[in-house]
Amino acid sequence: MSVTAAAETTDAALSLAERAYRELRDRLIMLDIRPGEPINDGQLATALGIGRTPVREALKRLEMDHLVVSYPRRGTFATIVDITALADVSELRRVLEPMAARKAALSANAAMRQELSVLAEDIQRLDEQGLGKAADLMRYDLSVHRSIYHAAGNPHLEETLIRLDNLATRIWCLVLDKVPSVTGHITEHVRLLKAIVDGDADQAADLALEHISSFEETIRKVL
Known part of the structure; x- marks a missing residue:
């Protein structure tokens, strides 16, 4: 050979x-x-x-x-889904998610901004037409987060956040049938994506933190 x-x-x-x-x-x-x-x-x-x-x-x-x-x-x-890990995972995400959103708003190239813009339009269209099954929406959630992490331009930050988001999503999926609706959680992404596309770093960071805090609050209500 x-x-x-x-x-x-x-x-x-x-x-x-x-x-x-x-x-x-x-x-x-x-x-x-x-x-x-x-x-x-x-x-x-x-x-x-x-x-x-x-x-x-x-x-x-x-x-x-x-x-x-x-x-x-x-x-x-x-592995068993460890719900007790929610606090530890959220503690890190509250720091790193806003950082990734800010970096994406400042450094994403034109192609990445176009990709994020299309994602925002897709979610908005889904909202107008009536969002689909909860599990499908969670796949959209994963896609949005991974796109933002990649746009941030730091592979170490991207890898860390993907792992944290994966663990958080498992917790969410475990209680999905108990959550009244995931619609609001998904449509929150529209404003966040638009802020990144527009290069508004402060707004993007604030919305990312708000999104993570909302996630944790929703999970704790159903546990």
Whole structure:
């Protein structure tokens, strides 16, 4: 095998591992894989149409994200949703979410601002037409947050916030059937996205903090 072929194989393996990671991560976040459920890497590999090696690599990353846990001689399981972690997660998000929104408003390039603008229009259109199922709306929520984190331009901040948002979303999904409506939580993003697009850093930071505080308040009311 040539050096070039070997490099291509490595890239392909990494690409498959990333694909497996993102697919499994979002299934775990949305509780499509239920908390405490055993995870069989062979079955997952078959379901995803890839080999077991990239799935195992993905599971190692997911364990670092506190989304799965492995026990010797017992196997790997989806972690239990720890509602008591809400305070710790929210404490960090109240500091970092406004920072990301501010940085995005100041440094996002034209393409990123266009992407955020389209997201705002999509949410506004959904609101006018009647928002869909709660689980689908939570996927929109994930998309908005990840787009803002990326627009902030700091990969370390982005990685940290994605992990925190993933944990927060799992808590939200656990009590989703008890929340009267997630409509307001989703439509709050419109003003936040527009502030970032307009470059209004102070407004973006204030709205991000308001959004996180509203999330925590809503969860505590139903617990």
